[in-house]
Amino acid sequence: MTAELGHYALILAAIVAIAQSIVPLIGAQKRWADWMEFSVPTAQVQFLLVGISFAMLTWAFVTSDFSVELVAANSHSDKPMLYKVTGVWGNHEGSLLLWVLTLALFGAMVAWWGDNLPPTLKARVLSVQAMVGVAFYAFILFTSNPFTRLEFPPMDGNDLNPLLQDPGLAFHPPFLYIGYVGLSTTFSFAVAALIEGKVTPAWARWVRPWALAAWVCLTIGIGLGSWWAYYELGWGGWWFWDPVENASFMPWLISAALLHSAIVTEKRNTLKSWTILLAILAFSFSLIGTFIVRSGVITSVHAFASDPTRGMFILGILAVSIGGALTLFALRAHELRSNVVFGVLSRESALVMNNVLLAVSAGVVFIGTLWPLIAEFLTGAKISVGPPFFNIAFTPFFVALGMILPIGAMMPWKRAKLGKTIRPLTGAIALSLAVGCFIWATQTGGGMIAPIGGLLATWLVLGAATDLAFRAKAGQVSGGETFRRLRNLPRADWGKATAHSGLGILMFAAATITVWQTEDIRTMTPGDTFEKAGYTLRFDGVERARVENYISDMAQITAFKDGEVVAILNPEKRFYPVQSFPTTEAAIDRSITRDLYISLGDRQDDGSWAVRTWVKPYANWLWVGMLMMAFGGILSLTDRRFRIGAPAQKGSRVAAVPAE
Template structure:
């Protein structure tokens, strides 16, 4: 009976979403306040109903109700409670429920925090977002019903995919979806503005906090997903240019471009058409990622569905929403004013350059991801586009972007002095160059390009702080005065600097982990040792254990530095008894910013074990840098100026010229 309540709540949510999708838009067209006020009420009610349905599904997992097909396929009575909860979104049906729950959550947040929006804009935004909700609720109810029954109910479940039985799954998908789905709001703002035919600086200021929130959560989600793959799959890599990895990376790149473009539009009322296009494109890439994961066209650890019917349904959603949005854009774009003009050498120009590199990089990843799929569908030929392609095409686009990043905040709006900005970065460039030379000196035989890239990362980090130092006046005014100015700087300025600093940190980690890591693959017996990166690893013994739903061989290792024992490591091979699926649990020990990574392989006939050892130089900087970037995003979000609408311009009195305000 309780499960039927969850199913009924989902159907009722669809009915309410249909009301939200039609009545407020009609009210906005007629300028009818009563009809427009339906939007926030229905948005909150839809959230309540979807949350109720999701709670019922979660209960079914917690009590191991195997009368539900999805619970039987993805759970087991002996699973730990935490994995029963995460198992709700560890499958296709449940993950789509989480997708829709976050979608309606953002709609309710707009209803609650968008009271300062013009009534017509809010009604159109919530109406457009409701149409997305309707589409995905129909998708769930017609092709992916999580409340489908089994009769008779099995006595035991088939267990959750073993590689998903990990604590990382408790945080990675929800955070990733908060970013992925969060861009639906910027999409709704863009389509709503095109419907209304009015886009100005106020629109950009209203959009920017939502884009920033989605970008921040997506940053954390991608970073946690990378780390989960790194330690859970036992392969020692942090990124493989997997098509599904690319599916989340492309919206991140486009979302980064959207953030910078919206800033130009807010400050100078320029790039209007481009900003609206980016808002549409970013969510379109999120929808494309959803299609890739759930259509069955990809085989990946991340992919959920293989049913072609589901793929066709999502493809129809893609065509309707992306095609419809671009068609509306084509109809309205010619009527939009371009806005303020600016010189090529200006902060606007720097941000346009940023957009150029980011969107070109996005296009490169898109082509590399879709080309093999298109070729196979047209000719039947199968090819693989992997890291060599992406490394050779992506890196040349990103390196100039890193060089330009510190310049943007140091340049004036409208017209700037490039030489003056460069002079403020002399110290950053010098420190970066000295770092590169130090790397080449300390790491004998280090690749010159790797050393220069690490120096580039340090240049970005120091350059990110240069704007704050300049604005506070350090070196030009007394230290106490400069310190007071520094503390009083806007939080958004700190957020920008911190995010750019994190970008530099991540670059250093990526380059160092790629260029200076070492690997050893050996067969070891208990008592034998292997040396790597100055550490001696001794294989102690192997023990067997049965825990919950799996049996495990657990290998114990001692890590020595000279004659001193500095750590114990364990790595195990697990066999999940229900699915008969093996997994490898890596042993990882962190030393400073580097890690010793050990993965246990198969048993050999002579009683030895294959052991893979990696020394990962500065690898933790990759994820630390991503977290610092996210901290910058949250810092900017805490700035009150990002939570209020831009003031409207006063009309000029007839017959009296008014001077243009200084920038």
């Protein structure tokens, strides 16, 4: 009965979402207070019903109820409990249920925490949020029902994709979904504002926390996925410009642009049309990512489904939501004009340039991801667009972004003088150039990529520190007063400095690991040794063992430096009998300045084993940079201005009347 209960709860949630999408919208138009208030309980009830549905599916996985088709296809009685639970969203149908659960959660949070919103705006936001939900409820119920029963249940299940049986993949999808679906809230705010025909600084302040929360979760989700790919797949890389990697990266770029654009709208009451457009595009790219993952148009290790019917359904959702929102934007854009004037040199202009670079970067990723499909459709020829294209086309825009961030952050609003703005940054400029020159002079090969990465990292970190010091009037007041001013700075300022510094560290790590890593591939038998980057590595042998639901071939490789043991590494090959699927578990000895990364290959006919070894400089700095960016966003979210938000506009509640 648990599967049937989950199915019925999902149907009821869809019915509630239909009511929520209609009644409050009419109430906002008619100014009927009770109809607008209807959005609050329906949002809460919808979340409760979807929560029940998700709990019932989780219970089916936990108890290994193989009469449910989804459980039989994606679980196994011998699977560890963690992966039984994560198996709920490790497939197409279950992940869609997680999607609508997250969508309903965000709607409920707007209902809970939106008391400071004008009643008409709140009602319209919750109504639009429910409309998005209705589309996905229909998608699940008509094409992807997770509660389908089997007439003849098997004795055991088919197991979860072995690549997904990893802690990194247990938490990576939920964070990504929170990010993807969190952008639906900014989309709902944008469409609601277009329906009302006005965008105010207060609206921008209400939108920013939702955009920031989504961006933080996307950052964490992308970071976890990159970390998983690095140590799990055994290929030695952390980013491959895979189409599904790109599907999460595009909304991350656009949401970053939205965050900066919303600042201008809030502070200066301008860029309103652009901010609205970015809010629409951010969620649009999330939907495009959903289409890429679930339509089967692109092959990827991340893809969930390859059903054309499902792809067409998602394409319909894309057409209606994006097309409808952009049509409404075109009709209302003339009402969002601003007469605010600012100079070419100003913080507004710097933030506009920031937005242009982020948007163009997203456009490059979008074109590169979809170009093989477009080319095949137009010419019938199959082509591939890989890392070389993205590295060449994408990198210059992010280098330019890194160059302008510290300067733009210190420019005053309305108009600025370049010399006056740069003067406090003189030391940061000089030291950054010195670091870049030092790396260029001491490296052996690699061109300018690593020096530029070092220069940008130093520039962003020192620029952020200079900005904080300038705000605290360091050097102009006493040390105690400087410390007091630093302590009293808004948390959003500290968050911005942390996030920008994290971006710099990430740029440095990406540059150095790309050009300075070294690789060795060979076959080895027990007792063999070889030299690599100052290390002596000895192959001690391979042991086979049965571990839970897989068979393990685990090697032992001892690393020596100057005759002393520095690490014992155990790279592993796993074989999952149920799915006849092998996986690779890399062994990594981590340090501050390098990773010693070893991957075990296949056994050869002569009894030797293939061993692949990398020395990866500053690899851990990749994850440090990503964590710093996420922490900076979280720090900004705790800012008092975000917690309190803007007050409701006076008179908005008085205008609402009971429905007759």
